[in-house]
Amino acid sequence: MILKTLGIVLALTAAQATLAATAGQSAPNFTVVDTQGKAVQLSDFRGRYVVLEWTNPQCPFVRNHYGTKNMQSLQQRWGERDVVWLSIDSSNKSSWDYMNPSKLGSWMQSQGAAQKAVLVDDDSAAAKLYQAKTTPHMFVIDPQGTIIYAGAIDDRPSTRSEDPPQARNYVQAALSQATDGKPVTTANTTPYGCSVKY
């Protein structure tokens, strides 16, 4: 009885994701090597907001968001506010869409991308953990490691260049609301894009 009267609350580490990664769940941890060859672990960034962007330069939806500079401006704007943006290409090594690290890295560079790291998930392990379905498929994780947004990047599923600037961007909304201390109003949407090439 004395043990509890001290009022010490034990901290337990959160269990890994039960079924799938949706808003409200703990973000499953993973370790993937980036295009520079460095191993990046999600738990390294505990204490900061993290955005996971599933990407695939071969996909017209991704090319549209990069072509309109929509993706890069989000990466830049939130990178300045200490949000860790990780772009993950989970195309399986044996798939047609696979790009080796140097090709992937140079494509990102040619687009002027501003993410913290580009991860080469060539066995699709991280994608399986998050059940990523499309490229792009976006997850926003808060500093405590809870997913606060999962789903589409915006509300206009299209490959047309006029759409990204005019669409309602869910990632922008989630980050603005969360960093303001407000609850995220749209936490789960149906993602759109090309399928992840498992």
Added chain:
Amino acid sequence: MLRSPTLASALLAATLLAVVVTAARAAPVRTEHVEAELIAERTAVVPGQPLTVATRLAMDRGWHTYWRNPGDSGLPTTLAWNLPQGLSAGPIEWPAPRALPVGPLMNFGYEGEVLLLSTVSAGRDVAGGKTVTLSARADWLVCKEICIPEGADLSLTLPVADVADADPRWSGPIASARAALPRPLEGLSASALGAGREVVLTLSGKNLTGNPGEVYFFPYAAGLIEPAAKQTLTRDGDTLKITLAVANQPVGEFTRVAGVITASQGFAGQRAVTLDAPLKGSVVSGPAPPAPVVVPLSSGANSETLPLGIALALAFAGGVLLNLMPCVFPVLSLKILGFAMHGGGRAAMRLHGLAFAAGVIVSFWLLAAGLVALRSAGAQLGWGFQLQSPAVIAVLAVLFFVMALNLSGVFEFGRLVPSSLAAWDAKQPLLNDVLSGVLAVVVASPCTAPFMGAALGYALTAPRAITLGVFTALGLGMAAPYLLLAFFPHWRARLPQPGPWMQRLKQLLAFPLYGTVLWLAWVLGAQLDNDAVLRLGLSLLLVALALWAWQSRRAGASGGWTLAALASVATAAVVAWPVVAASTPGEPPRSVARDTGPWQAYAPARLAQLIADGRPVFIDFTAAWCVTCQVNKRLVLNSKEVQDAFMRSNVALLRADWTRRDPAIGQALAALGRSGIPAYVLYRPGREPLLLPEVLQQSTIQNALATL
């Protein structure tokens, strides 16, 4: 050379017809992987009559386009019409799709050739004698391993006439496509029942007999059913059941099941059936509540476990304090007093002390081992679990009552025990001490449960070595006073001299024991009902009667009293039997028909629903036999300030009553990393849940609510 005028005009007519027919068709547009064109079922537009047109997409082998719900990825084909005045086109009438697997994902769409039908209405003000051009911009996504967005500007020019013939090339295919469009099945009744993570579609009707072949359900809406999950089909005469999986990443409210069912062999010849049924039952809209991350309220520090040294010290202190428990104190204090009367040498004294301590410690080990073993066997246990059983409560009540009667002087232990056993007892004084130690622990455990639930729960979940250490420290603490007296004889001199006051003290100490019996009766009442309390009271009465009769017999009364004693005991057993028998394991807690105020009963489905609704939820894990829980409830949880604070934050209040065994509650506690109660958890929308300390204060609750 043409001689016959009829032949000439026929030839002219044929040429004109050929021109007209050619003019009606625009050339198909060829994109990289698709050939697209607009076609019509008839050769002319007739004002006032609808006309079926189709967007024909012929895809290269291996490439596909998408249905209105594309599945896990992709985009449906869109059609934007540009029509002259007097004409309007309806939405795309989608043919039945196919399930197209893409690795572990699933798409819904078309391969080969598809005709996307549209109905064009022609008003009467479409001027006759002229032609009209129907234009549409078609955009689609065509994929194989890669995806390519494509589009084409399609147009179809048709004459306006009073009569129109069927188009020789396309009327057949368009008619077949229309006949094959999904539509309701005659006589079909469909219902949808949600059960957790599954939805069962039940279809019945006279047209469902016969073998439908492969059956598949395509939902219209995304985010409700998981596209790639296997759909299982069972049949029973003219009833079909299809089991669907709820989406892993659900979006939106799941209230209806609407879509298309395809059957490779058809239902009475119809291969595609539309369905729209309300969803009954409930689905877990979202994954199971997340495993809680507990952070200290004051700081953002991560894991902070109790250092072993401190845990042991606290356990020792707890053990010492156990001696003061109302059920333990009489036994031990009398032991100490009896000790004062022992005249043995120092070595003998030490031996007595060590034997008693050994009895205590070994009993604690056995208890811990038993609990750990039961736990590993999967039982939903926590410290205090033994108090969840009415049988145990009844037996303990009888035991304490008998002990209290002994202290009150109704009978003497010595006279109960046959003389041989009493003599043996005297010959084995050490064993007597060991057994006293065991008795002390047995008697102590129900009293420790209310206060030590959480601490011992922690010890039970720790590695075996730590568990052993903590229980050893407990035992040492409990035996400490006796050990000290055994090892420091000059302290014994400080003990008061024996005298008549000992008798009075003994009688006085009976009263805390009677109090304990009363408390156990109250717990029994909470577990069962008033009748059970009455039965227990009657049994105790009869036991008291039996003991008094036995004592009288021993004191020289006639032999008839023996019979009276036996009869009393037998009657007591009969009276108590229903109470004991009420302890069937796994029985659900009895429903309490009393006003629980704002507190609802805990149920996993209710918790999931509240979380899905986005409300904060506070769960109070409690039991009637847990004194700390009761204190927290009366002093803090039910206080006006705290209730007001809950109401202001719109917190849903759930009470998990563990007075009786309840596997659901046991599992919930285990998921939280606890094996004992009290336990308090606050589920916060959009954040991880918060576990609160076992001892509550109003500020604890208010600080927790401030983090919402």
